[in-house]
Amino acid sequence: MDDQQIDGNTFINEVKGKYVLFYISSLGNISKEELLRLTNLYKRIDQEYNCKIVWIPIEGNWTDEKKESQFMEWRKMMPWYAVQYFSSPSYMYLKKEWKVRGNSTVVLINPQGKVKNTNALPSIKDASINFFDFLDIKVHTMLKPVVAHITKEDTQLQQSMENKGYTFFIGGKNQKTTSELCNKIIKAKPAIEKELKIQIGLATVTAASETEKTFWNGMENLFFSLAHYSKEYEYEQVTKEVHKLLSYKLHKDDIDGWIMLTKGWTVVTCGQSNTIFTTLEEFSFWKQHIIGKEWGHAFTKHHDRLITGKKGLSCITFQIAGNAPMHLDCPVCDDPMETKLVKYNCCHPRLQNAAN
Numbered sequence: 001m002d003d004q005q006i007d008g009n010t011f012i013n014e015v016k017g018k019y020v021l022f023y024i025s026s027l028g029n030i031s032k033e034e035l036l037r038l039t040n041l042y043k044r045i046d047q048e049y050n051c052k053i054v055w056i057p058i059e060g061n062w063t064d065e066k067k068e069s070q071f072m073e074w075r076k077m078m079p080w081y082a083v084q085y086f087s088s089p090s091y092m093y094l095k096k097e098w099k100v101r102g103n104s105t106v107v108l109i110n111p112q113g114k115v116k117n118t119n120a121l122p123s124i125k126d127a128s129i130n131f132f133d134f135l136d137i138k139v140h141t142m143l144k145p146v147v148a149h150i151t152k153e154d155t156q157l158q159q160s161m162e163n164k165g166y167t168f169f170i171g172g173k174n175q176k177t178t179s180e181l182c183n184k185i186i187k188a189k190p191a192i193e194k195e196l197k198i199q200i201g202l203a204t205v206t207a208a209s210e211t212e213k214t215f216w217n218g219m220e221n222l223f224f225s226l227a228h229y230s231k232e233y234e235y236e237q238v239t240k241e242v243h244k245l246l247s248y249k250l251h252k253d254d255i256d257g258w259i260m261l262t263k264g265w266t267v268v269t270c271g272q273s274n275t276i277f278t279t280l281e282e283f284s285f286w287k288q289h290i291i292g293k294e295w296g297h298a299f300t301k302h303h304d305r306l307i308t309g310k311k312g313l314s315c316i317t318f319q320i321a322g323n324a325p326m327h328l329d330c331p332v333c334d335d336p337m338e339t340k341l342v343k344y345n346c347c348h349p350r351l352q353n354a355a356n
Helices: 008-015 032-048 065-075 088-097 121-134 144-151 155-162 175-188 190-196 210-226 233-248 273-281 283-289 295-308 349-355
Strands: 019-026 051-058 105-109 115-117 166-171 200-205 258-263 266-272 317-321 341-345
Touching: 008 051, 019 032, 032 051, 032 121, 051 065, 051 088, 105 121, 121 144, 121 210, 144 155, 144 200, 144 210, 155 166, 155 200, 166 175, 175 190, 175 200, 175 273, 190 283, 200 210, 210 233, 233 258, 233 266, 233 317, 258 273, 258 295, 266 273, 266 295, 273 283, 273 295, 283 295
Parallel strands: 019 051, 166 200
Antiparallel strands: 019 105, 105 115, 166 258, 258 266, 317 341
16 A cells, blocks of 8 residues: 555554545646645654545556556655555545545544545645644634734733633734724723733734734634534534634725634634724623623623624625535536535525514
8 A cells, every 4th residue: 555565454553543634636636736745744744643644546547557657656756655546436435425526635534533624635735734733623722723823922912812811803904904903902901901900912913914814714724623513512602703703804895994802712702893892992881790700701792782783784794715515516427516615695584584
C-alpha cells in the first residue's frame, strides 16, 4: 500500500485511533501545487495531531501502462500512504456514501472512525494546519482558533479571555466605522465596570485586512464544526450566534458595523451596533436581573428583546462556501453535483402564515 509494501492489517494498526485524511482524486486532476501544500501540512499534522494521509486514486482503466506510469510519478511525490488499483465497486461506494466528485477532495475521519468532513480540502487550503484547531471543539474554547490572531499581540486581553473575562469584538465595513464603534464602547462600558467591579476587554476586527479575512475564514470553519453539535443543548445558543454573526459579512449597506460579546473563548451574543449600544445605555433597567456577576446572560436577554421588538423585523441571510446539507445527483450522469456556495435565507414563514 505504500513504499514499504505493508499489508492491510499492518495499515489498519498504523491508523487505528488516529485522524485520517483520505485524499481522493483521479490521476489527471492532481496539481503539483496541491501536493506541495499537502506535503507541507503532513509534516506537521503527523507530529502534532498524529494524523495520517491516504491517497485514493480513482481510475477506470488500471491495465493501461501509461496510467501505471502516471500513478508512480505522482506516488514518488507523496510521503504518505497510497492505494493502487482502486476498484470500480469501491469507487461507487465512495460516490454514494461520501459524495465524491470529479474534482480532488479530502475526507476526514476521526480517531473513532466517524466521518467529520466530506469536503475538507477548501478549509485546509484556507487555514492550513489551523483547520485542525476546529476538530472536536469544546463549547468553552471554540473561539480560540477564530480570534487567536487578534489576541496574540495583547497579553492582557489574552489573559482575560483565558480567565473567562468579557470582551467586545468590533467590526465594520471600514476603518472609520470600527474606530467610531470603539470610542462609543469605551464611553459606554465604565458604568457597568464600576457597578459590577469587572473589567471588559475590547478588540477590533480591522476592516479590509488580513485580520478580517482570517476572522471570517475561522468563523466559517467553526460553522462547519458546529454542524455536528448544533442539536446539543450546550451548543445550541452559540450556534445561533455564529449563524447571526456570519450574516453580518453580507451586509453591503452596513454603515454602523457589528459587535460580538464573548465570555472567555465562547460567544455570548452579537448584534448590530445600534441594538448593542442601546443595551449598554439601558443597563440601569436590566441590571437587577443579573445573578452574581453573570451579567452576560442578562445582557443577552435584554438585547434579544430589543431585536425582536424592532419594527420591520429583519431575520438573517448568509452564504458560505462548502457542501450543502443535502446532496443532489446529476439527472444526466448520476454523479454527485458539486455545491460551491450555499445560501441560507429566512423567508419569515411564521410571519407570512400569521398574515394569511
